[in-house]
Amino acid sequence: MDNDIYGHVNNVVYYSYFDTVINRYLIQEGGLDPWNGEVIGVCAESSCRYRAAFAFPEDIEAGLRVARLxxxxxxxxxxxxKAGREEAGAEGRFVHVFVPRGDMTTAVAIPEQIRAALAKLQAG
Known part of the structure; x- marks a missing residue:
């Protein structure tokens, strides 16, 4: 899954990067337990604007903020x-809806510990 036939990271891999950045933050800062927690976040919507290609084994840095809580x-x-660059090579948008693990059709309130962690990332 590194580089595609055109020699760059394939577009679908960017969404995996987004998911990793978000969930790492939720686990480390918000106390999310993705395996046993009662509430999980599911992706309701996502998009990406591509500005520059990445290629493996290039280092990629990520920034995360909350546009709407x-x-x-x-x-x-x-x-x-790209490592050390100020202009984003890709800009993503990702919407999480929080649901009970056993019923992934009914949205519930964002758990307080996660909400507090997300509030720290609110764009301002």
Missing amino acids: GGRSVTYEIGLF
Whole structure:
């Protein structure tokens, strides 16, 4: 899954990067337990604007912020950067809706510990 036939990271891999950046933050800062927690976040919407190609084994840095923090959902903005560069090579948008693990159809309130961690990332 590194480089595709055109010699760069394939577009679908960017979404995996977004997911990794978001969930790493939620686990480390928000106390999310993706394996046993009662509430999980599921992706309701995502998009990416590609500005520059990445290629393995190039280092990629990521930035994460919260564009909108609702009662049951959050909209993230993610920037992927070539190491040391200030201009994003890709800009992502990702919406999480929080649901009970056993019923992934009914949105619930964002757990307080996760909400507090997300509030730290609110764009301002």
